[in-house]
Amino acid sequence: MLLKELDEKTILKKNIRIQQDKLKLEQLNLTQNKLFSIIAHDLRSPFINILGLSDLLLGNVKETNDPESEKYTDLIKSTAKNTLNLLDNLLNWAKSQTGELGFSPQTINLSEIIFEIIGLKMSQAKAKNISLHYSPTNYIELFTDKNILETILRNLISNAIKFTNPGGHIEVVATTDQHQVKISISDNGIGMNEETIRKIFDLSSNITLPGTANEKGSGLGLVLCKEFVEKLNGHLWVESEEGKGSNFKFTLPMHIENKNE
Secondary structure, eight states, X not given: OHHHHHXXXXXXXXXXXXXXHHHHHHHHHHHHHHHHHIIIIIIHHXXXXXXXXXXXXXXXXXXXXXXHHHHHHHHHHHHHHHHHHHHHHXXXXXXXXXXXXXXXXXXXXXXXXXXXXXXXXXXXXXXXXXEEEEOOOSOOEEEXXXXXXXXXXXXXXXXXXXXXXXXXXXXXXXXEOSSEEEEEEEEOSOOOOHHHHHHTTOGGGOOOOOOTTOOOOOSHHHHHHHHHHHHTTOEEEEEXXXXXXXXXXXXXXXXXXXXXX
């Protein structure tokens, strides 16, 4: 009888602990969702407003022909844009780690997506007098997640601009066969040695190299690209040599199903 009572008490204590742990997990999920909401809305919105206002201010400054004011206004704009990109990367990476990242495959025109991202990055390239070029060779249609693909392209092109010297060149190329598409973003920038190549896709290495104009970074962008390409059932790698530029390449299947389901 005594053993039975002890067993019942033990079971009761375990059930209480399970309920307590469940409540803690629910509270953590609420906190996590609140954090995502803050990053996605409360933090992003001010930077979007700053970008819009800096565009207006930059236009007015250019009319006054004041190079010094134009320089600092452009700095405000680029800083806000880089910070917004970091916030987006943090949000996407956090969602990826917790399984909260949505997956919505759809049929897309690859060239339209690439031209859209190049348009967004053109001012960043022009600020360093870098030519950013893409010439589609044929029509490529993919069934994949548009938002995830845009994040990959945005980060890889930003990375190429960061490590290309003023007056340099960046080329985006897309080719395809029956089963997959291969996209490459090549530059004639500073390149990397083998040790750096081994570290750039590993967040634990904490490698954050300054750009050719001393641009700062978190090292998160390339880590995010690798995870996202793999989420789309693709493969990402880089070919590079110090002083001879880098060529980031990734493949994606023509048709994809969510492997996380």
